[in-house]
Amino acid sequence: MPPLPVRGAPVRATLVIHEPPTGTGNSPGRERDRIRLSFNPERISVRKQARWDRSSGPSNAAAAPAQFVAAQPRVMTLDVFLDAPGSRGGVQREVEKLLACCSPTERSAVEKPASAPWVRLEWGRSLSTAFLALVTEVSATYTRFDADGTPVRAECTLSLEEAGGTTPRQNPTSGADGPVGTHRVAAGDSLPSIAWYAYGDPGRWRAIARANxxxxPERLVPGSVLVLPQVEDGAGPVPAPGPAGGTR
Known part of the structure; x- marks a missing residue:
């Protein structure tokens, strides 16, 4: 059986690095860097667990009923391959960026509390891997070197843990569709995937379409910047606009 056709060119995976939240906030700070992977991952492992309590008395022979305690953070492991033949610094700069994700940023060390950056894997339409995360471990192995000893190829393994918590996305005193943020469109982005990241609900893509x-909705221009409007939490997907809106 012939392989299924692939629409368009492959989308390059990118690790987006953000400043950590300031103070006691739970919204990531500004984007501080991007690491565009030389090769897309061939395998990504995502795991999530729940905590249950089965406390019972010593004389209870039957299994105690389970009581839900808490959801555990999503954990993701992926292999990252970096390649930079002919580059003056090789892959060392990109590897150092990855290693720095395990150390506090200079800004957070000054403003307190000190915190390492927050990251997000951005890869086209992938939704289950596009969560804000903390880097818990980075392992890098250099596998190729220039004549002067400069590493030009590296195989890295990243362990990420979901940042967790509820990220505030609107002014709680207003349910109006005012601007709440922006998103720069990358190749492979779709309105539902952007809505999932912005609001945790892909069904709210119509609000983004209407605001912009x-x-x-099938034709997004990579590099363009979209306004992310405020939507009222708990209101469900934003209703589709009427015929004048043109979206579907």
Missing amino acids: GIDD
Whole structure:
């Protein structure tokens, strides 16, 4: 059986690095860097657990009923391959960026509390891997060197843990569709995937389309910046606009 056709060119996976939240906030700070992977991952492991309590008395012979305690953070492990033949610094700069994700940023060390950066894997339409995370471990192995000893290829393994908590996405005193943020469109982005990241609900893509005057949700221009409007939490997906809106 012939392989299924792939639409368009492959989308390059990117690790987006953010400043950690300031103070006691739970929203990541500004984007501080991006690491565009030389090769897309071939395998990504995602794991999530729940805590249950089965406390019972010593004389209870039957299994005690389970009581839900808490959801554990999502954990992801992926292999990252970096390649930079002919580059003056090789892959060392990118590897150092990865290693720095396990250390506090200079800004957070000054403003307190000190914290390592927050990261997010950005890879086209992938949703289950596009969560804000903390880097818990980085392992790098250099596998190729230039004549002067400069490492030009590296195989890295990253362990990420979901940052968790509820990220505030709107002014709680207003349910109006005012701007709450922006998103720069990357190749492979779709309105549902952007809505999932911004609001945790892909069904709210219509609010983004309406706020940006998008008539065709299938045609997003990479590099363009979209306004992310405020939507009221708990209101469910934003209703589709009427015929004048043009979205579907």
